[in-house]
Amino acid sequence: MIERALGADARAHGRNLILLLTLGSIAMAGAVWWYYHRQLTAMEDQVIQELRAVSDNKTKQIATWRAERVGDGEVLLSAPVISIATKILAGGGSPQDTADLAEGLQRFQDAFHYRGEVLADMEGRVRMAIGEPATDAGRLRDLAHEAIAAGDARLSDLRPDPLSGRPLMALVVPVAQKGAMILDIDPERFLYPYLRDWSGRSQSAETLLMRRDGEYAVYLNHLRHRPEGPLQFRRDMTGLGLPPDSTLETARVFRGKDYHGAPVIALLRHVPDSPWFVTVKIDSAEADEPERRLGWEMAIITGLIGLVNLTGAAVILRGRNARIQEEKTAWFYAAANDTPAYIWMADPTLENSFINAPLAKFLGTSKTQLRDTWAEAIHPEDAARSRTTFRAHMKAQEGYTHEYRIKRFDGEYRTVVSKAVPRHSPEGAFLGFAGSILDVTGRRMAERKLREANESLQKLSSRLIGAQEEERKRLARELHDDLSQQIAALSLATGRLKREIPEHCGEARMQADAIHAELVKLAEDVRRISHELHPAVLQYSGLAAALRSYCEEFGASNSLEIALEIDGAFEDLTPDVALCFFRVTQEALRNVVKHARVSSASVTLRRAEGALHLMISDRGAGMDAGAAGGKAGLGLLNIRERARLVGGKAEIRSAPGEGTTVTVEVPEVQSAAASRA
Numbered sequence: 001m002i003e004r005a006l007g008a009d010a011r012a013h014g015r016n017l018i019l020l021l022t023l024g025s026i027a028m029a030g031a032v033w034w035y036y037h038r039q040l041t042a043m044e045d046q047v048i049q050e051l052r053a054v055s056d057n058k059t060k061q062i063a064t065w066r067a068e069r070v071g072d073g074e075v076l077l078s079a080p081v082i083s084i085a086t087k088i089l090a091g092g093g094s095p096q097d098t099a100d101l102a103e104g105l106q107r108f109q110d111a112f113h114y115r116g117e118v119l120a121d122m123e124g125r126v127r128m129a130i131g132e133p134a135t136d137a138g139r140l141r142d143l144a145h146e147a148i149a150a151g152d153a154r155l156s157d158l159r160p161d162p163l164s165g166r167p168l169m170a171l172v173v174p175v176a177q178k179g180a181m182i183l184d185i186d187p188e189r190f191l192y193p194y195l196r197d198w199s200g201r202s203q204s205a206e207t208l209l210m211r212r213d214g215e216y217a218v219y220l221n222h223l224r225h226r227p228e229g230p231l232q233f234r235r236d237m238t239g240l241g242l243p244p245d246s247t248l249e250t251a252r253v254f255r256g257k258d259y260h261g262a263p264v265i266a267l268l269r270h271v272p273d274s275p276w277f278v279t280v281k282i283d284s285a286e287a288d289e290p291e292r293r294l295g296w297e298m299a300i301i302t303g304l305i306g307l308v309n310l311t312g313a314a315v316i317l318r319g320r321n322a323r324i325q326e327e328k329t330a331w332f333y334a335a336a337n338d339t340p341a342y343i344w345m346a347d348p349t350l351e352n353s354f355i356n357a358p359l360a361k362f363l364g365t366s367k368t369q370l371r372d373t374w375a376e377a378i379h380p381e382d383a384a385r386s387r388t389t390f391r392a393h394m395k396a397q398e399g400y401t402h403e404y405r406i407k408r409f410d411g412e413y414r415t416v417v418s419k420a421v422p423r424h425s426p427e428g429a430f431l432g433f434a435g436s437i438l439d440v441t442g443r444r445m446a447e448r449k450l451r452e453a454n455e456s457l458q459k460l461s462s463r464l465i466g467a468q469e470e471e472r473k474r475l476a477r478e479l480h481d482d483l484s485q486q487i488a489a490l491s492l493a494t495g496r497l498k499r500e501i502p503e504h505c506g507e508a509r510m511q512a513d514a515i516h517a518e519l520v521k522l523a524e525d526v527r528r529i530s531h532e533l534h535p536a537v538l539q540y541s542g543l544a545a546a547l548r549s550y551c552e553e554f555g556a557s558n559s560l561e562i563a564l565e566i567d568g569a570f571e572d573l574t575p576d577v578a579l580c581f582f583r584v585t586q587e588a589l590r591n592v593v594k595h596a597r598v599s600s601a602s603v604t605l606r607r608a609e610g611a612l613h614l615m616i617s618d619r620g621a622g623m624d625a626g627a628a629g630g631k632a633g634l635g636l637l638n639i640r641e642r643a644r645l646v647g648g649k650a651e652i653r654s655a656p657g658e659g660t661t662v663t664v665e666v667p668e669v670q671s672a673a674a675s676r677a
Contacts, residue, residue: 044265047287048253051267054198055251055280058207061194063272066155069185072112073153073173075450076183080457081105082175083634088128089121089178098128100457105130105181107453111446113190114171114183120144121179133184134170136162144180147172157211157275158187158220160231167220167230187221187230195221201334204262204283211275212237220276225260235259255284342416342439345423347432351375351390359437364409379405379413390420397422397430403440415441491519535582543570543578544605547585551603558593560601567606577666580642581605581614584650587635588616588662596620596660610668612648617661622654639664 076082081104087093088101105117109131116133120126124141143156153173161168169191171183185191195207209220217237221230251269258264258281266281336343342359346352352370360367363377375383382404393400399421405413420435494516501508538546544566555562570578585603592601598620606613636652639662643650648666 043290044287047265047282048267051253051265051280051282052251054205054207055267055269055278058194058280059269059271059278062191062209062276062278063274065190065194066271066274069155069171070153072108072183073155073171076108076173076181077153079104079453081108082173083637085119085181086176086178086634088119089175101128102130104453104457107449109183111449115168115186115189116184118182118184119175119179120182122148127179131184133182134161134163134168138162140182143170143172143182144174147174147180148177150174155274158231165229192221192230197340201331202282202286204286206281208259208279208281210277210279212277217277219259223259225258225262233259258283342437344435344437345432346390346394346420346435348394348430351387353432362408362439363406377407379407381405393420394433399433406437414439415444487519487522491516494519538578538582539575543573543581546578546582547603547605550582550585551589554589559599560589560593561599562589563600563602565602565604565606567604570605570607570612573612574646577612577646580646580648580666581612581664583642584614584639584662584664585616587639591635591660592616592618592620595623598659607668612666612668614664615661617659619659622656622658622660624654624656636662 081101084093084097084101084104087097093101101119105119105128108114109117114131116129116131118126118130118133118135118140119128120140120143122141122144124137124139124144126135126137126140129135139159139162146156147154151174153171156170156172158167158169160166167187169185169187171185173181173183175181191209195209198205198207206224207221208223210217211220212218213234215237216234218231219233219235223233226233251267253265253267255263255265258266263284264281265284265287266279268277268279270277336354337357339356340358341356342362343356344352344359345354350369351372352374354368355363355370363370370377375387378386386402386404389400389402399419401417401419403415403417406416408414417438417440418435419438420433423431423434425431494512497512501512503509535546535550537549547566548564551562551564554560573581589601589603592598596618598618601616601618604613604615604617639652640650643664643666646666648664651663651665652660653663654660
């Protein structure tokens with residue numbers, strides 16, 4: 001009985017052990033399958049996160065590139081060459097204007113690497129061409145009209161060149177209301193490299209650039225699996241998930257078939273301020289490969305789980321984590337070495353602990369670490385300052401941006417900008433810096449050349465204003481000495497003719513009186529025009545007398561009440577400063593009559609705090625502050641330029657419905673210097 005009891009106990013113990021092992025195996029299998037499905041989700045999320053990171057990067061690169069191109073147009077729009085281009089389109093440009101415009105555009109093209117530049121009128125006729133631009137008249141006409149309608153610099157969409165068939169886009173800058181400057185951009189050089197670059201090791205990953213065209217999506221870049229070039233392949237967009245208004249607030253992830261029929265995982269994102277969409281995709285077969293491999297591993301683990309149980313699972317988990325960590329490390333080094341950017345890292349104990357392959361090639365070394373010898377590549381004049389900056393920010397554990405010169409592999413010193421950001425562990429410990437280096441030598445040279453071009457254009461502007469004043473003097477003399485004398489002779493002849501008409505011919509005598517009155521009025525108009533062209537009172541009686549005379553005559557002829565206030569004596573002003581204040585007053589009062597829609601204005605001339613002040617103001621309709629700040633018409637630009645020529649400055653303050661105030665201030669020292677010049 002005891003043996004039976006012991007046997008029963010043994011069997012019960014065995015059954016309990018088997019049951020325990022079975023339950024443990026089932027529980028472990030359930031845990032393993034739960035882990036498997038969790039890993040599947042994590043892997044898919046990792047793929048999507050990688051696509052999202054690539055999409056964010058490429059979208060920002062393209063948006064930034066577009067903004068830089070528009071910025072080029074705004075620089076050109078604010079440059080003095082616009083006024084020269086306006087004159088040429090109006091048919092009034094001289095050969096010197098044409099040469100100056102060609103030189104300015106050539107410098108702009110050399111600095112920013114456009115394919116070609118065209119100055120075209122509203123009919124699409126080419127008035128000037130630089131480089132190798134596309135000169136299809138219909139395209140130029142359409143671009144000019146679009147730029148005039150927009151009123152600002154804008155980028156055209158990608159379109160095939162009608163002449164060569166190559167994809168082409170253009171930066172279009174309006175020139176007044178007469179035409180536009182059209183700068184052709186070669187996307188093969190600037191845009192498509194962003195799309196071809198992929199930092200990972202994927203064999204099927206691809207970036208697509210599209211735009212909506214009705215019910216279709218047009219592919220704008222080269223496609224790996226189709227022989228056609230950009231803009232040649234269209235696809236029904238029904239399955240792409242594009243909203244009706246062609247915008248996406250956030251990126252959209254979807255699974256489906258690509259343009260060549262392969263199942264893919266893709267992420268679609270709208271490029272801000274453009275009609276474009278960026279799609280980054282990877283074939284599902286490649287993305288799911290880790291999942292399939294993991295599935296086989298889990299099947300093997302499940303088959304062996306009864307033997308290894310928790311120990312085997314722990315070993316597998318530890319091995320998998322180590323493999324994932326190794327893959328992450330390998331991915332980081334591969335990504336860092338595959339990117340064209342210059343990347344470096346430093347930890348708190350070493351000034352330089354890693355440089356990627358492009359930076360090593362730039363420096364002409366095969367090392368991946370420079371340690372504390374990195375400063376030897378820096379220009380001797382910048383080395384001490386660079387090391388001090390680095391150590392100070394390392395101690396403060398804060399990022400920084402620093403510009404210095406560094407020696408390239410060929411011995412040439414290049415100007416670079418180094419940007420560093422701090423790295424921290426998940427626990428918050430400071431791990432050092434991660435940084436990048438950007439070669440800005442070309443940009444600095446371009447900025448210097450642009451400054452030199454602006455200085456040359458300012459000198460030209462000074463000469464043009466001087467020539468304008470000389471021409472005004474000549475015209476005033478001809479009006480006064482020639483035309484006025486002829487009108488006076490006609491008036492005398494009309495008086496003699498009237499005396500010859502008999503008293504009973506009343507109608508004839510009345511006509512003679514009317515002719516004589518018109519001649520008197522014409523003589524007065526000629527005298528007024530001559531006075532405006534070159535006021536003799538300014539030369540012989542001074543600025544104060546000239547302003548009083550002009551305000552009285554201008555106010556009377558235009559029904560405008562002008563309150564003139566002159567505080568101080570101004571007989572000692574130099575001719576240049578006096579002429580500047582007089583011409584500014586003329587221009588400002590003309591603007592009051594033309595735009596302000598008021599019946600009164602005020603002019604104030606005073607001396608205070610070592611400077612000469614002139615202020616013309618009204619309480620009229622006003623204008624937008626943006627126009628007053630930099631996009632005003634030629635009149636306001638002329639005011640600013642005249643003030644600059646005598647060493648002063650002009651300020652235009654205005655707002656819709658609040659009137660306009662034009663203020664010119666010239667230091668007394670600058671006035672004396674202008675006299676000596």
